[in-house]
Amino acid sequence: MANLELTAEEPPCAEDGVWLSCIECSETFAPFSDVRYTCDSCDGLLEVRYADLPTWDDFEGERNVWRYEAALPVDDGVSLPEGGTQLHDVPGLEAEIGVERLRVKHEGMNPTGSFKDRGMTVGTRVAQKVGVERLACASTGNTSAALAAYGARGGMETLVLLPAGKVAAGKVAQASLHGARILEVDGNFDTCLDIVQDMAMRGEVYLLNSLNPFRLEGQKTIGLEIMEQFRDEEGSYPDRIVLPVGNAGNTAALYKCFRELVESGAIDESEVPKLTGVQAAGAAPMAEAIEHGWEEHQRWDEVETRATAIRIGNPVNAPKALPGIRETGGTATAVSDEKITEAQRDLAGEGVGVEPASAASIAGLRKLRAEGVVDDDEEVVCLTTGHLLKDPEAAAEAGADPEPVPGTTAGVLEYLEAN
Numbered sequence: 345m346a347n348l349e350l351t352a353e354e355p356p357c358a359e360d361g362v363w364l365s366c367i368e369c370s371e372t373f374a375p376f377s378d379v380r381y382t383c384d385s386c387d388g389l390l391e392v393r394y395a396d397l398p399t400w401d402d403f404e405g406e407r408n409v410w411r412y413e414a415a416l417p418v419d420d421g422v423s424l425p426e427g428g429t430q431l432h433d434v435p436g437l438e439a440e441i442g443v444e445r446l447r448v449k450h451e452g453m454n455p456t457g458s459f460k461d462r463g464m465t466v467g468t469r470v471a472q473k474v475g476v477e478r479l480a481c482a483s484t485g486n487t488s489a490a491l492a493a494y495g496a497r498g499g500m501e502t503l504v505l506l507p508a509g510k511v512a513a514g515k516v517a518q519a520s521l522h523g524a525r526i527l528e529v530d531g532n533f534d535t536c537l538d539i540v541q542d543m544a545m546r547g548e549v550y551l552l553n554s555l556n557p558f559r560l561e562g563q564k565t566i567g568l569e570i571m572e573q574f575r576d577e578e579g580s581y582p583d584r585i586v587l588p589v590g591n592a593g594n595t596a597a598l599y600k601c602f603r604e605l606v607e608s609g610a611i612d613e614s615e616v617p618k619l620t621g622v623q624a625a626g627a628a629p630m631a632e633a634i635e636h637g638w639e640e641h642q643r644w645d646e647v648e649t650r651a652t653a654i655r656i657g658n659p660v661n662a663p664k665a666l667p668g669i670r671e672t673g674g675t676a677t678a679v680s681d682e683k684i685t686e687a688q689r690d691l692a693g694e695g696v697g698v699e700p701a702s703a704a705s706i707a708g709l710r711k712l713r714a715e716g717v718v719d720d721d722e723e724v725v726c727l728t729t730g731h732l733l734k735d736p737e738a739a740a741e742a743g744a745d746p747e748p749v750p751g752t753t754a755g756v757l758e759y760l761e762a763n
């Protein structure tokens with residue numbers, strides 16, 4: 345089992361009170377004087393650790409990622425800016441699903457339309473700090489769009505590896521226009537990640553997938569925002585956060601956020617929301633591991649879902665995310681593409697436009713509430729991770745078809761009368 349205990353003496357390798365620690369063997373590393381993504385000794389995942397953890401009074405300024413600079417490894421970022429996303433009320437869904445309170449944190453409102461921007465603002469700054477020139481990622485689309493935009497903003501070269509034919513049009517267009525070099529790989533996302541990880545280990549590129557522990561620090565701010573928004577508005581915290589899971593970076597980042605808040609005394613252990621992951625049924629290794637009580641997930645070589653953003657069979661952050669789900673008392677489940685589309689329509693019906701993967705959170709909550717896993721007295725936040733326009737084809741399929749009418753007022757009125 346991974347060692348996710350935060351209390352440790354500051355090691356001699358720390359720089360400005362920041363260091364990297366292996367979650368498996370606890371070996372520590374200097375954060376910025378060398379480039380590494382995993383532990384030299386055991387290949388375990390790395391986490392950023394701090395000598396001082398901030399509490400609520402340490403956060404200041406506008407509500408965006410950099411309000412939480414005291415909880416981040418660098419003082420500023422390559423910024424567009426990002427974060428400060430809306431927490432929507434969705435009264436129709438709240439009543440229909442039957443929970444005490446349901447709010448939707450819409451991460452699709454970030455500059456490139458997904459939560460990845462929160463990680464990239466930190467990750468690209470660290471890349472500049474360690475002095476690398478070429479940024480790269482494997483992607484189901486959103487990471488590539490964010491990497492391309494933040495690379496462009498930071499004046500850096502970007503390279504993205506995409507599974508050929510499996511990335512939504514809006515995301516490819518973003519990566520292309522922001523100037524990334526796009527390589528379409530004959531294989532799925534997991535193959536792309538294997539390749540780009542190998543290239544990064546050879547020093548060819550700087551990897552900005554969520555294997556990069558600095559990127560996840562930026563994504564931690566989703567949790568900080570939710571907790572602070574609830575604290576300010578309600579004087580309490582949500583019981584549960586439901587989120588779509590692909591490579592499991594967000595689940596890992598949220599868990600780290602909560603552990604740090606507990607460690608700093610900002611919240612009590614009993615106030616940590618239950619982390620609840622939702623996967624598409626055709627790509628559900630995390631849900632499978634939780635369902636069977638396995639300590640580790642098993643890689644799925646064949647994956648398929650209309651929610652292409654989460655078409656992932658080997659979530660690299662599972663060693664961080666599975667303990668997060670278990671330790672917070674949460675769970676994970678899988679939902680069909682039909683249920684995802686239904687939830688996408690329902691959210692759109694309340695004015696919240698999301699891409700298919702994002703709607704998995706609502707579909708998962710609906711399923712877990714119907715099964716009695718989620719109680720009717722719970723206050724729940726569903727994370728919607730990407731904007732509707734990311735995947736215009738899926739949106740058009742989920743919505744109603746346009747109706748051809750004659751080009752006159754009389755003709756339009758006549759048509760409306762008859763239909």
Ligand SMILES: Cc1ncc(COP(=O)(O)O)c(C=O)c1O
Pocket residue numbers: 458484486487554588589590591592593594595653654699701702729730
């Ligand atoms: C829109 C969207 N939602 C959810 C996810 C899953 O997030 P994670 O990989 O952090 O689990 C991704 C990417 O993986 C995504 O692009």
Ligand SMILES: N[C@@H](CCOP(=O)(O)O)C(=O)O
Pocket residue numbers: 460481482483484485486487488552553554555590591593653654
């Ligand atoms: N959905 C992701 C998949 C890659 O995840 P990452 O968080 O490891 O970059 C994407 O948008 O590419």
